[in-house]
Amino acid sequence: MAAYDYDLFVIGGGSGGVRAARVAAALGKRVAIAEEYRFGGTCVIRGCVPKKLYVYASQFPEHFADAAGYGWTVPEASFDWPTLVANKDKEIARLEAIYKKNVEGSGGETFHSRAVLVDTHSIYLVAEDRTVSADQILIATGGRPAPHPALPGHEYCIFSNEAFDLKELPKAIMIEGGGYIAVEFANIFHGLGVDTTLVYRGQEILSRFDMDLRRSLHETMERKGIRILCHAVSESVRKTPEGKLDAQLTTGETLTVDQVMLAIGRIPNTENMGLEGVGVELSKTGAIVVDKYSRTNVDNIWAIGDVTHRVQLTPVAIHEAMCFVETAFKDNPTAPDHDTIPTAVFSQPEIGTVGLSEDDAIERYPDVEVYRASFRPMRHTLSGRDEKMLIKLVVDGVSRKVIGAHILGPDAGEMAQLLGIPLKAGLTKDDFDRTMAVHPTAAEELVTMYKPTYRVKNGERV
Numbered sequence: 001m002a003a004y005d006y007d008l009f010v011i012g013g014g015s016g017g018v019r020a021a022r023v024a025a026a027l028g029k030r031v032a033i034a035e036e037y038r039f040g041g042t043c044v045i046r047g048c049v050p051k052k053l054y055v056y057a058s059q060f061p062e063h064f065a066d067a068a069g070y071g072w073t074v075p076e077a078s079f080d081w082p083t084l085v086a087n088k089d090k091e092i093a094r095l096e097a098i099y100k101k102n103v104e105g106s107g108g109e110t111f112h113s114r115a116v117l118v119d120t121h122s123i124y125l126v127a128e129d130r131t132v133s134a135d136q137i138l139i140a141t142g143g144r145p146a147p148h149p150a151l152p153g154h155e156y157c158i159f160s161n162e163a164f165d166l167k168e169l170p171k172a173i174m175i176e177g178g179g180y181i182a183v184e185f186a187n188i189f190h191g192l193g194v195d196t197t198l199v200y201r202g203q204e205i206l207s208r209f210d211m212d213l214r215r216s217l218h219e220t221m222e223r224k225g226i227r228i229l230c231h232a233v234s235e236s237v238r239k240t241p242e243g244k245l246d247a248q249l250t251t252g253e254t255l256t257v258d259q260v261m262l263a264i265g266r267i268p269n270t271e272n273m274g275l276e277g278v279g280v281e282l283s284k285t286g287a288i289v290v291d292k293y294s295r296t297n298v299d300n301i302w303a304i305g306d307v308t309h310r311v312q313l314t315p316v317a318i319h320e321a322m323c324f325v326e327t328a329f330k331d332n333p334t335a336p337d338h339d340t341i342p343t344a345v346f347s348q349p350e351i352g353t354v355g356l357s358e359d360d361a362i363e364r365y366p367d368v369e370v371y372r373a374s375f376r377p378m379r380h381t382l383s384g385r386d387e388k389m390l391i392k393l394v395v396d397g398v399s400r401k402v403i404g405a406h407i408l409g410p411d412a413g414e415m416a417q418l419l420g421i422p423l424k425a426g427l428t429k430d431d432f433d434r435t436m437a438v439h440p441t442a443a444e445e446l447v448t449m450y451k452p453t454y455r456v457k458n459g460e461r462v
C-alpha cells in the first residue's frame with residue numbers, strides 16, 4: 001500500500017467528503033482531500049446553513065407584528081440586505097475554516113484544487129500541476145442547480161447559488177419550481193418584503209410530501225401574500241427596456257419582475273473529472289452509479305452524497321461517508337440505510353415529516369388509520385395571527401405501527417428529528433399513547449390523539 005502517496009484521496013470537500021476524510025485520517029490512514037471552491041460544500045457555503053440564516057432574517061416582520069398582542073409596541077422596523085449578506089458571509093467563512101481544520105486536525109492533507117482522475121489510482125491536481133496517487137479514491141463532488149437551457153431567456157435567470165449574494169434585494173421576484181428550494185426561497189423573499197410569485201408546473205407544491213401538508217402550506221403562504229400559480233410554467237424570459245424581466249407563462253400571463261429564480265432540481269457534478277476515462281459508470285442523468293456500499297464499478301473508486309443521486313440531503317451524505325469508512329477501512333461492510341429519513345422544509349410555517357404520506361400508506365397497506373389535529377398554536381392566540389398547525393399520524397391498522405408522521409407549524413423540523421427515532425424503531429400507536437404529554441406544547445398532540453380521525457380500508461375511507 002505504501003506504493004501510493006495516500007491510502008485515501010477524497011475529491012470534494014462538502015459534508016460527505018470532509019466527514020470521510022476526517023474519520024479515515026483519524027484511523028491513522030494517509031488521507032488527502034481536494035476542493036476546488038470552498039470547504040464546506042453546498043450545505044455550508046450556499047445551501048442549508050445560509051438558507052436557515054435567511055429564514056431567521058425573514059421571520060422578524062411577523063415577530064414584530066405578533067408582539068402587539070402581547071403588549072409590545074415595536075417602532076417601525078427597517079431592513080438592510082447588505083448587512084444580512086455580510087453577516088452570513090462571516091459565519092460561513094468561520095464554518096469553512098472549521099471544516100478544513102477538522103480534516104487537518106485529524107492528520108489529513110487539504111488541497112485547494114480541482115482534481116481530475118488520470119487512471120484508477122492517480123489524481124491530477126490542477127492548481128498544483130502535479131499528479132498524486134492513492135489506493136482508494138472517494139468522489140464526493142455533490143451537485144449544482146439544474147440549468148434550463150430550453151427556456152428562452154434562461155441567461156437572465158438566477159439560481160439558489162446567486163440568490164444568497166444578490167447586490168440588492170429585488171422588489172419583485174418570480175420563482176419557478178415547487179420543491180424544497182423554490183418553497184423555502186419564496187418564503188424567505190416574501191418575509192424580507194419582496195413581492196413573490198411561485199410558479200409550479202404540477203397540481204400542488206411539494207410533490208413528494210403528504211397532501212394535507214401541501215394544501216395547508218399552500219393556503220397559508222397565499223394568506224401571507226405569496227402568489228402561487230400551479231399548472232404553470234414559464235415559456236420565456238425577456239429583458240425590458242427598463243431593466244426588468246418579463247416572464248411569459250403558459251397560462252398567458254406575463255409577470256414583470258426584477259429577478260427570475262429557477263429551482264427545478266439539482267444535477268450531479270461529474271463532468272470533466274476523468275470519470276469516463278477510468279471507466280466509472282454514470283447514469284443517464286450523469287450521476288455516479290454505486291452499489292449498496294457506495295462502491296462504483298471500478299473496485300477502488302467510491303462515491304457518496306449528491307453526486308450519486310440517491311437522496312440529496314446533507315445528513316444522508318454524512319451517513320454514507322461513515323458507512324464508506326466502515327466498509328473500506330474497518331473491514332466491516334456497512335450499507336447506508338436510506339429507509340425512513342426524517343426531513344424538514346424550512347417554509348413558513350415549517351414542514352417536518354418522516355415516513356409515508358397518507359396516500360403512499362394507502363397504496364401499501366390494506367388498513368390505514370389517520371390521526372389528525374388542526375389547531376391554532378398557543379403563541380397565535382394573543383398574537384391574533386390566523387395560522388393553523390397541523391399534526392398527523394399515519395398508522396398501519398393491522399400492526400399498529402406508526403408509519404408516517406407529518407407536521408406543519410412552528411418548530412416542525414425539530415419535531416421531525418425526534419419523531420424519526422420512534423418511527424425508525426418501529427414503535428406503535430400504543431407506544432405513543434402511553435407516553436406522557438408535555439403540557440402546554442403543540443407536540444403533545446402527538447400523544448393525545450386517541451381516536452382515529454378516519455380509517456382507510458382497501459382504499460375506501462370508512
Ligand code: NDP
Pocket residue numbers: 176177178179180181182184200201202206207233263264265266311312313343344345346
Ligand atoms: P426538488 O426536486 O425538491 O424540486 C424540483 C422542482 O422543480 C419540482 O417541483 C419539479 O416539479 C420542478 N421541476 C423540475 N423540472 C422542471 C422544469 N423543467 N420546469 C419546471 N419545473 C420543473 O429540487 P430542489 O431544486 O427544490 O432541491 C434539490 C434537492 O435539494 C431537494 O430534492 C432536496 O433533497 C435538497 N434540499 C433539501 C432541503 C432541506 O432539507 N430543507 C432544502 C433545499 C434542498 P415536479 O414536482 O413536477 O417534479
